Structures are given as structure tokens and as C-alpha cells.
Amino acid sequence: MVRILGYKQRQKEDGTNFYLIEVQGGIEMVLSKATGQYYATAKKSTVSTTFDEETCKGLIGSQMPGKISKITTEPYQYTIKESGEEVTLNHKYIYLPEGVESSEEKLAKQLEEAFA
Numbered sequence: 001m002v003r004i005l006g007y008k009q010r011q012k013e014d015g016t017n018f019y020l021i022e023v024q025g026g027i028e029m030v031l032s033k034a035t036g037q038y039y040a041t042a043k044k045s046t047v048s049t050t051f052d053e054e055t056c057k058g059l060i061g062s063q064m065p066g067k068i069s070k071i072t073t074e075p076y077q078y079t080i081k082e083s084g085e086e087v088t089l090n091h092k093y094i095y096l097p098e099g100v101e102s103s104e105e106k107l108a109k110q111l112e113e114a115f116a
Contacts, residue, residue, distance in 0.1 A: 007056035065098035
């Protein structure tokens with residue numbers, strides 16, 4: 001399950017507005033490379049909608065089936081807001097509805113089954 005945290009307004013090339021909902025997956029424990037200690041985190045993503053602003057506001061706090069999945073992308077530059085540091089990333093997080101797997105997840109399962 002993912003929880004709807006909020007929404008963002010964006011503009012299409014033709015100038016019309018549309019809304020994205022911000023979704024967050026469940027809590028995960030991750031081992032810090034810097035400290036060697038575990039910390040709690042949750043993956044976030046956005047999903048395009050056909051909803052108006054009032055509908056998006058009303059959805060905040062609700063849950064929907066699915067998960068946030070990490071996928072590989074072409075490298076791109078990203079600036080960390082807190083520090084201003086610019087880093088190169090080659091992944092992003094996407095929302096996947098319940099029962100849908102990314103191609104990377106399918107490949108991982110196939111490899112796991114092949115070597116089991």
C-alpha cells in the first residue's frame with residue numbers, strides 16, 4: 001500500500017494545468033554506508049492524474065494498493081536542496097499498481113529462479 005501525501009500543480013506544453021499526487025510507500029530500514037547504522041526511510045514518487053485540485057486535496061491521507069519501485073534511468077544531474085551539492089543519478093522511483101512488476105523486478109525474479 002502507498003499513502004497519498006499531497007499534490008503538485010504542473011503545466012502542460014499547451015499551457016493548461018494538471019495535477020500530480022505525491023505517494024509514499026511503507027517504512028524501510030536501510031544500512032548507512034557512512035555510519036554503518038540503520039535508519040528508517042520511505043520511498044516517494046508522483047503519479048499524474050486527471051483530477052481537479054479539490055479532488056487531490058480530498059485524497060490526502062488515503063491509501064491505495066501498490067508500491068514504489070526503483071528503476072534504472074539514463075544518468076541525470078540532481079541538486080540536493082539542503083546542501084546545494086550537485087550529484088549524478090541513474091535511477092528514479094515510480095509507483096506500480098498492485099500486481100504489476102517493473103521489467104527490472106521481472107528480470108531479478110527470472111535470475112533468482114534460474115539459479116535456485
